[in-house]
Amino acid sequence: xxxxxxxxxxxxxxxxxxxxxxxxxxxxxxxxxxxxxxxxxxxxxxxxxxxxxxxxxxxxxxxxxxxxxxxxxxxxxxxxxxxxxxxxxxxxxxxxxxxxxxxxxxxxxxxxxxxxxxxxxxxxxxxxxxxxxxxxxxxxxxxxxxxxxxxxxxxxxxxxxxxxxxxxxxxxxxxxxxxxxxxxxxxxxxxxxxxxxxxxxxxxxxxxxxxxxxxxxxxxxxxxxxxxxxxxxxxxxxxxxxxxxxxxxxxxxxxxxxxxxxxxxxxxxxxxxxxxxxxxxxxxxxxxxxxxxxxxxxxxxxxxxxxxxxxxxxxxxxxxxxxxxxxxxxxxxxxxxxxxxxxxxxxxxxxxxxxxxxxxxxxxxxxxxxxxxxxxxxxxxxxxxxxxxxxx
Ligand SMILES: *Cc1c(COP(=O)(O)O)cnc(C)c1O
Numbered sequence: 486x487x488x489x490x491x492x493x494x495x496x497x498x499x500x501x502x503x504x505x506x507x508x509x510x511x512x513x514x515x516x517x518x519x520x521x522x523x524x525x526x527x528x529x530x531x532x533x534x535x536x537x538x539x540x541x542x543x544x545x546x547x548x549x550x551x552x553x554x555x556x557x558x559x560x561x562x563x564x565x566x567x568x569x570x571x572x573x574x575x576x577x578x579x580x581x582x583x584x585x586x587x588x589x590x591x592x593x594x595x596x597x598x599x600x601x602x603x604x605x606x607x608x609x610x611x612x613x614x615x616x617x618x619x620x621x622x623x624x625x626x627x628x629x630x631x632x633x634x635x636x637x638x639x640x641x642x643x644x645x646x647x648x649x650x651x652x653x654x655x656x657x658x659x660x661x662x663x664x665x666x667x668x669x670x671x672x673x674x675x676x677x678x679x680x681x682x683x684x685x686x687x688x689x690x691x692x693x694x695x696x697x698x699x700x701x702x703x704x705x706x707x708x709x710x711x712x713x714x715x716x717x718x719x720x721x722x723x724x725x726x727x728x729x730x731x732x733x734x735x736x737x738x739x740x741x742x743x744x745x746x747x748x749x750x751x752x753x754x755x756x757x758x759x760x761x762x763x764x765x766x767x768x769x770x771x772x773x774x775x776x777x778x779x780x781x782x783x784x785x786x787x788x789x790x791x792x793x794x795x796x797x798x799x800x801x802x803x804x805x806x807x808x809x810x811x812x813x814x815x816x817x818x819x820x821x822x823x824x825x826x827x828x829x830x831x832x833x834x835x836x837x838x839x840x841x842x843x844x845x846x847x848x849x850x851x852x853x854x855x856x857x858x859x860x861x862x863x864x865x866x867x868x869x870x871x872x873x874x875x876x877x
Contacts, residue, residue, distance in 0.1 A: 490803065490804060490805055490806055490807040491805065491806050491807065491847070491851045491854060491855050492807050492844065492846075492847075493806055493807060493808040493841050493842055493843060493844075493847070493855055494807050494808050494809050494840075494842050495690075495784060495842035495843060495844035496639050496640070496642075496667065496690070496782075496784075496785055496840060496842035497809055497842065498689045498690065498695065499689060499690060499691065499692045499693075499844055500692065500844075500846070501692060501693065501694055501736070501740075502692040502693075502739075502740060502743055504739060504743060505692060505693055505694070505736045505739045505740050505743065506736070508735055508736060508739040509694065509732040509733070509735050509736040509739070510732075512531065512534065512731045512732035512735050513732050516530045516531060516534070516731070517531075518530055518531035518532075518731075519531060519728055519729075520532040520534075520535045520728075520729045520731055521718070521720060521728070521729070531729075531731045534731055534734070534735050535555075535729055535731060535734050535735075536550070537738070538734045538735055538737065538738030539553055539555075539734075539738075541738040541741055541742055542686070542699060542737060542738050542741050543701075545669065545670065545674070545741045545745055546665075546669075546674045546675065546676050546684060546686075546701060547674075547675040547676055547677050547678070548676050548677075548684075548701050549704060551704060552676075552701055552702055552703060552704045553699050553700070553701055553702075554699065554700050554702065554721040554722070554724045554725050555697065555698070555699050555721060555725070555729060555730070555734055556697075556698045556699060556700055556725055557696055557697065557698060558687045558688075558689070558695070558696060558697065558698035559588075559590060559664060559666035559685045559686060559687035559698045560590040560698075561698065561725075562664075562685035562686065562687070562698050562699060562700035563588070563590040563591050563594060563633075563662075563664055563685045564590070564594050564714060565700055565711065565713075565714050565715075565724070565725065566631075566633070566662045566683040566685060566700055566702075566711075567581070567591065567594040567595060567598065567631065567633060567662065568594055568597070568598065568712070568714055569711035569712045569713065569714055569724075570630060570631045570660055570662070570683070570709070570710075570711060570712075571598050571603055571630065571631070572712035573710040573711055573712045574630040574631075574660075574710065575603075575630075577628070577630055578626075578627065578628030578629055578630045579602065579603045579604060579628060579630070580603070580604045580605070580606070580626055580628045580629045580630065581595060581598065581603060581604070581605045581606070581629070581630060581631045581632075581633065582605070582606045582608060582621065582624050582625065582629060582631070582632045582633070582659075583595050583605065583606070583607055583608070583632070583633040583634065584607065584608045584609075584610060584616055584633075584634055584635070584645075585607050585608065585609055585610060585823065585824075585827040586610050586614060586635075586638055586640075586641075586643075586823070586824045586827045586828075587633065587634075587635055587664065588635065588639055588664055588666070590664070591633050591635065591664055592607075592823075595607075595633070606624045608620055608621060608624060609827060610827055610828065612828055612829050613643070613776060613777040613778075613780075613828075614638060614641050614643035614775075614776045614777055614781075614824075614827075614828055615643060615645065615646070615777055615780060616634060616645055616646075616650070618646070618649055618650070618653060621634075621650065621653055622653050622657075625653070625654075625657045625659055629657070629659050630659065630660060631659065631660045631661075631662060632650065632653075632654050632659055632660070632661050632662070633661075633662040633663070633664070634647075634650050634661075634662075634663055635663060635664040635665070635666075635667075636663050636664065636665040636667070636668035636672070636674065636684075637665070637667035637668040637671070637672065637781075637782050638667070638776070638781075638824065639666070639667050640775075640787060640811040640822060640824045640825070640840055641775045641776030641781065641785065641787045641824060641825075641828075641840075642667070642776055642781035642782035642784075642785030642786075642787065643776045643777050643780060643781050644668070644672060644777075644780050644781055644782065645663075647663060647674075647679045647681065648678065648679045648680070650663075651679045651680030651681055652680060654680065654682075655680045660682040660683065660707075660709060661680065661681055661682050661683070662681075662682065662683035662684070662685070663681055663683070663684050663685070664684075664685045665684050665685060665686055666685060666686065666687045666690055666698075667690055667782060668782075669686050669687075669690070669691055669741065669744070670691050670740075670741060670744030670745050670748055671691075671744070671748065671752060671782060671783065671784075672782070676701055676703065681701070681703075682702075682703040682707070682709050683700060683701060683702055683703065683709060684700070684701040685698065685699075685700055686698050686699045686700070686701070687699075688733065688736060688737035688740050688741075691740045691741065691744045692740050692743065692744065692845070693733075693736050693737045693739070693740030693741075694732075694733045694736045694737070694740075696730065696733055697730055697733035697734060697736070697737045698737075699737070700724075700725075702724070711724055713725060713726070715727060747845065751845050752783045753783070754845075755783035755784040755843050755844075755845070756783040756784075758784075758843050758847060758849065758852050759783060759784060759785070759786050759841070759843055761849060761852050761853075761856075762786055762841060762843075762852050762855065762856050763786055763788075765853070765856035765857075765860070766786075766788060766856055766859060766860065768860075769860055769863060769864075770791075771790065771791030771792060772788050772789075772790055772791070772863075773788060773789045773790075773791075773830075773834070774786075774787070774788055775787040775788060775789055775825060775828060775830070775838065776828070783843075784842060784843040784844060785840070785841070785842060785843070786840070786841040786843070787811070787838065787839070787840045787841070788838065788839050788841075789825065789830060789834045789835060789837055789838045790834075790837045790838075790839065790863055791834060791837070792837075792866075792867050793837050793863055793866040793867060794836075794837065794866065795810050795821075795836045795837040795838055795839075796810075797866055797869075798837060798839065798862055798863065798866060799839070801862040801865065801866065802839075802858055802859060802862055805854070805855075805858045806854075806855045806858050806859070808839060808840060808841055808842065808855075809840055809842075810822065810838045810839065810840060811824065811825070811838055811840050820836070821833075821835035821836040821838070822835060822838060825838060839859065841855070
């Protein structure tokens, strides 16, 4: 078989771990029951599997299982958290706070709410991608109902200070939502200690299947009210109707279990690969690291390259290395990433960006090959005249 490109796009999605697939398989065939069909053994079996999975995933974030509801992924969880809180609390206030570097699955629901008459503050970040906490505190008003700040950024990997943000939100009695799609199993998440009221999760960034995620909704002190966004059979206590996807839920829980069990060795390994990659790339002139040098995910390296066109660079790398310029949803476009612009990067430099997303199956040899390919492509493109992004 001809060798395929080295996969370095793990922030976009990950392969399903074979042990996850194995755990899922019986629930496609031998155990086909609907977890809501409690009149026979097939239903009981599925219901028990979902119950066990819910307990495992909840314990990974130090939550009670009944505070976790399953969704189709983090996009849906973010939509439910933001629109569901807005709809339930609009009589208390109509102001929300988020950050300019959030995923579009947070920014777009917020913009939608603006179109309905809500006010949203999109906080800037510091050049290293971290939120300035005094700005957050100043932005909170009596009518603020929700603060949404992601745990780990999907483009630059920067980790926001969740405990500090949680403390500020609770001091002002404002609900705190965090999109933890990239953080689950990779950094400690504790909804109790960090005073988090809502948390979005997804399976496919942690070697689980696509199409399954969850939303944590605090049940005590305070009990968060949420207006459902999908109405129907009343599954998930009415929060989110629709037949539960037993195989995906079982796979999600297995991925969490494996991720937690491996974290202690895997995260240092990924950090080592990332540092190896950066050492080689930084030997070249005009290559800039994006995001905080230490407060970030182990497996993420985001760089901007002077004097080249970003699309041309990705195209040149594509036969050998599979990576992207940033968010998977935005990489079809040629415009520079909103995250890098928020860091204050010049548009031309922001448009020439590579995000290396490393995963547990990558080897040191692959990293050397990827670095060599990137350096060769950058040197070749720099020799080509006028190969730079021009604002259009
Ligand atoms: C991938 C991702 C999402 C979207 O998750 P889906 O499960 O694909 O809907 C949302 N937020 C962040 C930070 C992500 O990395």
